[in-house]
Amino acid sequence: MRTISPPVGLPALNETDLVGQVARRLTEAIVQGRLPPGSKVVEAGIARELGVSRAPVREAARLLEQQGLLVANPRRGFFVRQFAADDIDEIYDLRLCVERHAAVLAARNLTPETRDKLRRQIDVLHETADLDDPARQVEEDYRFHRLICEIAGNRRMLRLFDDLASELRMVIGLIGRLYDDPHEIARTHEPVLAAIEAGHPERIVAHVDYHIGHAWREVGRLVREIPPWPAAAK
Amino acid sequence: MRTISPPVGLPALNETDLVGQVARRLTEAIVQGRLPPGSKVVEAGIARELGVSRAPVREAARLLEQQGLLVANPRRGFFVRQFAADDIDEIYDLRLCVERHAAVLAARNLTPETRDKLRRQIDVLHETADLDDPARQVEEDYRFHRLICEIAGNRRMLRLFDDLASELRMVIGLIGRLYDDPHEIARTHEPVLAAIEAGHPERIVAHVDYHIGHAWREVGRLVREIPPWPAAAK
DNA sequence: CAAGATCAAACTGTCGACAATCGACGATTA
DNA sequence: TAATCGTCGATTGTCGACAGTTTGATCTTG
Known part of the structure; x- marks a missing residue:
């Protein structure tokens, strides 16, 4: 008899996809114009605001970087991309x-x-x-x-x-x-x-x-x- | 009188770009066929091997993920991408x-x-x-x-x-x-x-x-x- | 013997801490 | 007065630790 997964799996809520959530929040903030172009993204600030530690924030920032929304200046932090x-x-x-x-x-x-x-x-x-x-x-x-x-x-x-x-x-x-x-x-x-x-x-x-x-x-x-x-x- | 910056700047040495270095090493290992497709990338293992902690490894992995070389299974780790x-x-x-x-x-x-x-x-x-x-x-x-x-x-x-x-x-x-x-x-x-x-x-x-x-x-x-x-x- | 339950080791996700570095502001000097 | 230097708070890069999951193996049971 099979006691496998409870019937129909629904939105398998990822529970702990902090990185993804942070990334979405950041993207949102950027697209909506809070966090205007050129502004600095302070890791600790975002972390505190979202109630998480800096690690997930950093990983999310790296994601947005590769995506072109942020640029990273080593030792200086992440900045919201400026478009010309x-x-x-x-x-x-x-x-x-x-x-x-x-x-x-x-x-x-x-x-x-x-x-x-x-x-x-x-x-x-x-x-x-x-x-x-x-x-x-x-x-x-x-x-x-x-x-x-x-x-x-x-x-x-x-x-x-x-x-x-x-x-x-x-x-x-x-x-x-x-x-x-x-x-x-x-x-x-x-x-x-x-x-x-x-x-x-x-x-x-x-x-x-x-x-x-x-x-x-x-x-x-x-x-x-x-x-x-x-x-x-x- | 202007005593501006010493004329010729040289190759601004990047010193600490652990994430970048790790990313390059990983890419290299993958492309060269060590770390074959489908194999698991154990963070701690890579970290130990390169003499760094897991944090830079994770960030580098995220980079390679966005680049398509790795895939991330939440709670399960990073795997080398398999191509069909x-x-x-x-x-x-x-x-x-x-x-x-x-x-x-x-x-x-x-x-x-x-x-x-x-x-x-x-x-x-x-x-x-x-x-x-x-x-x-x-x-x-x-x-x-x-x-x-x-x-x-x-x-x-x-x-x-x-x-x-x-x-x-x-x-x-x-x-x-x-x-x-x-x-x-x-x-x-x-x-x-x-x-x-x-x-x-x-x-x-x-x-x-x-x-x-x-x-x-x-x-x-x-x-x-x-x-x-x-x-x-x- | 096979399917399910149990358990331990391994690993990930996340956190808080600490040293190194950056940026700004005020002190110093020509 | 203006430029340089030194200092201090703020922020990043990195690390080690801990809890919760996953994985694989062993044990149990029909």
Whole structure:
């Protein structure tokens, strides 16, 4: 008789994934604009604030470092990354390169189920547009693009996307409002999906180029407008 | 009167970068095939062996984890990543996607100096081919491709390349000898450089596709031939 | 004999401590 | 007055320790 694991394992709460939790909290704080770019991340401070010791904080910081949100100056500590205009260009250049490919792969792997997922996400985008919640809008936007990478089926590509996205979320979070007309965003996703459904590589690339290129120009413009980062508190 | 800093600063010696050193040692051990795929990385063991405490080892391990060389099972420790055939496909798929773009960008930024660097590296490849040192050959091969990414001028792209390369180095290091004819490798780089010098995007992409595609098929074949990793010692 | 229970050793996750170093501020000197 | 030096608090890098888990082996039981 088998007395194995109690019926259905649920959210196997990791209990002790302090590092992960700290990392999430830190990411959150950075993206939300507390911990502004250039500010110092004092290990002891974070540790005390979260009620843990410095060890998990350090490991989490190393994670965020590799992820590009923090930079480490030996003997000096971790600092929140500062973005310049050319960082935006780098990020979008790479993102465009990857998402083109992802979209083409996604088209190749598309099933009725995954297609529906994409469609539903566009619906969500429209619904979110009514909420006047820019952060949420940006989030749902990413979810759409992330779906494409997921469907493409390359885990490393997905991880790369997540890394780029977390950098972008940070920048965009700091800029504040991104688009004037949220519904406009929602609509501009439709031709991308249409192209993927149609499955013409060239058309896919063209539409992805147009869509991402638009965001690139927009974000680039905003970053150049408000260059000296707000309150880069030491 | 200005008595500023003594003119010529020299190589700011890093002294204490234990984490970095440990990370390098670990990477080395993994790539060289000690620490075979699937083997457990016991923190205390590594720490004792390197004469340091567990803290730096853990942080270094987190680094390698984010880099894809290790995987972390909570409460269970770090394990050396195991590669399957589809990992090879993922890596090369992404690498091809990125290097195409990098090569096109490199062509756009090419200066006489950078062009010479590339040419010289091809010369080095030919010289190395005589040495019968497969590891070295692979290394110089990467250096050529890395140069292209460097010239492309996107730091994030370069980091991505390095990450992919370290995974590949591990796989290839485990396979042992890669090509039969080292001079063959050296020669196949020439059309790539020629295309970059010519500056025709399509021709560049075509040659990069051919070159990387060749390696992809080759590595894929070898991995499929020797699938159960050698000595996956617990 | 096989499946489950029991137990000990090994290992991880986390903590608090300590020395070395950094940064700032005030003292010193030309 | 302005630049340099010395000192002091704050912070990082590293370590050893301890509790809770996991692993593997041994023992028990049907």
